[in-house]
Amino acid sequence: MGCVNYKGIVIKEVNTGEADKIVTVLTAEEGKISVAAKNARRTKNSLSSGTQLLCFSDYMLFKGKELYNMSCCEVIEPNYEIRNDIYKLTYSSHILDLIYDNVQEGEPSESILRLLLNTLYVIAKTERPLELVTRVFELRLMALLGYEPQVSGCINCNKTDDENMYFDLDNSGIVCGECVNPKGRVIPLLPGTVKALKYIMRINPQKLFSFSLSEQSIKELGIISRKYIKEHLGKEYNKLDYLKQLI
Ligand SMILES: [Zn+2]
Structure with a gap:
């Protein structure tokens, strides 16, 4: 009950509790969503890689009272190249800020997700x-x-x-x-x-x-x-x- 399977990109991450995280994920189906990821900050946890900023993954989520809860995730594109380059990272953070501020929760955003994916691909893989x-x-x-x-x-x-x-x-x-x-x-x-x-x-x-x-x-x-x-x-x-x- 209340389980969905969405692909999306992490556009914001906030640490909570001792080892948890709340991430904001941009999805085609519902635009921006907030997802609690329990123990995601423990290095060996299965959620740790898919809850990193800029990561594009396939998520299995359960709807909670206020947030989704992440039960598992499979990374499709980690965009490592961006995180390891201060210039690429700063430009990408600016891009994520624009998305975070201006895409609404609950509003289908397939074209914006595709634009973000294309843009991050060009930043990560090309010069x-x-x-x-x-x-x-x-x-x-x-x-x-x-x-x-x-x-x-x-x-x-x-x-x-x-x-x-x-x-x-x-x-x-x-x-x-x-x-x-x-x-x-x-x-x-x-x-x-x-x-x-x-x-x-x-x-x-x-x-x-x-x-x-x-x-x-x-x-x-x-x-x-x-x-x-x-x-x-x-x-x-x-x-x-x-x-x-x-x-
Ligand atoms: Zn004229």
Whole structure:
């Protein structure tokens, strides 16, 4: 009774009691769920590996009064490579913060889980620029959360040029040089940045990270993404600033 079998990724872990943990797991079926894992901090316990941050596993869970209880788990992808690299780990923690804050409990989240899995795969297994990977994740997540910017053409006249375009924060989309309101909150864009925005919003999930971009366009995407997130989610995510101090 009350037993479910979910696959999911650990997006937060909190130690409780002497050797227990409560983990937050992102699942397709119920979005974010809280799961108590008894004795998970004992090294030889069968739950210890599947309750680590970033771990993707197959879980057998029993529904308790307030939380799920983990009865067993089978690790599918531990994402070790991320935990052993301070840069990969910091970018991934930023990504997990965004998910934790903005995915609801009890709300099916299959697309967001798939996006997170793809993003962590690219971070763990490849050397793609972390800054670019993270911006692509952020912008695609915003679309999945219901805040997709209009980037297929100018929001006013539909012109589909890549040259002489701006990102218009007041109207959540791109606007051409003729329609732009110079007094509005606008960011001028390089043609490469416009192309990238169109690609990120349109491409199927498997190909999401299959493009490269100039340093300058990556920077522009970063400025847009940060402002866009603050505008719609009402919060600034500053974890990555710490890395800039290191560099
Ligand atoms: Zn226009």
